[in-house]
Amino acid sequence: MIAIGADHAGYEIKEKIKELLISMKKEIRDFGTYSPDPVDYPDFAHEVSKMVGSGNAEFGILVCGTGIGMSMVANKHKGIRAANVESAAGAKFARSHNNANVLAVGARLTPWGEVEKIVKVFLSTPFEGGRHQRRVDKIHTLTNL
Ligand code: RB5
Numbered sequence: 001m002i003a004i005g006a007d008h009a010g011y012e013i014k015e016k017i018k019e020l021l022i023s024m025k026k027e028i029r030d031f032g033t034y035s036p037d038p039v040d041y042p043d044f045a046h047e048v049s050k051m052v053g054s055g056n057a058e059f060g061i062l063v064c065g066t067g068i069g070m071s072m073v074a075n076k077h078k079g080i081r082a083a084n085v086e087s088a089a090g091a092k093f094a095r096s097h098n099n100a101n102v103l104a105v106g107a108r109l110t111p112w113g114e115v116e117k118i119v120k121v122f123l124s125t126p127f128e129g130g131r132h133q134r135r136v137d138k139i140h141t142l143t144n145l
Contacts, residue, residue, distance in 0.1 A: 002123075003057035005031040005044035006107075010063025010070075012036070013107040017061055017119055024123070029057065045073035052101050053079040060102040061119065067106035074102045081139060086110050088117040095125035099136050 002021060006014030011033055021028050031047040033039045041064045051057035060082075062070035067084040074082035082102035083094035086109060094100040103122045105115050127133075 009065035049077035067104035071104035
C-alpha cells in the first residue's frame with residue numbers, strides 16, 4: 001500500500017503520480033486534496049505519515065509546491081524518514097542510504113518528467129543496510145522516536 005497526499009499546489013502532480021502508480025499495479029490510498037482549491041499542506045502530510053508510521057502503508061508520497069513543508073511535517077512523526085527529493089539520483093540515495101519511507105516532491109520546482117523518474121526509482125531501490133542501518137537507527141534514537 002502506498003499512501004499519497006498533496007495540497008493545492010501539488011494536486012495536479014499528485015493526480016499524475018496516482019495514474020503512474022495504478023499503471024504500476026500498486027495498491028494506493030489517496031488522502032487528497034481532490035481539487036486545486038487552497039488547503040493547508042500539514043493536514044495531508046499528517047494523514048499520510050500516520051499511515052506509514054503505523055505500518056498500514058509501506059511508503060508515502062507527498063506533493064506540495066516545494067516538497068519542503070510536507071517533509072517538515074512528515075518528519076515530526078514517529079518512524080518517518082521523509083526525503084524531499086528533486087532528482088532521480090536523490091531518490092536512489094534516499095532509499096539506498098537513508099531507507100526513506102516517505103517521498104516529498106515539489107510541484108513548482110521539479111518538472112513532471114523528473115518526478116516520474118523520482119517515483120519509479122524511489123519505489124524500486126532497496127535499502128542497502130549494513131553501515132547505513134547503524135546510521136539510520138541513530139536518526140530515531142536521538143529523539144526516542
Ligand atoms: C502553498 O502555496 C505552498 O506554500 C506549499 O505548497 C508548500 O510549498 C509548502 O512547503
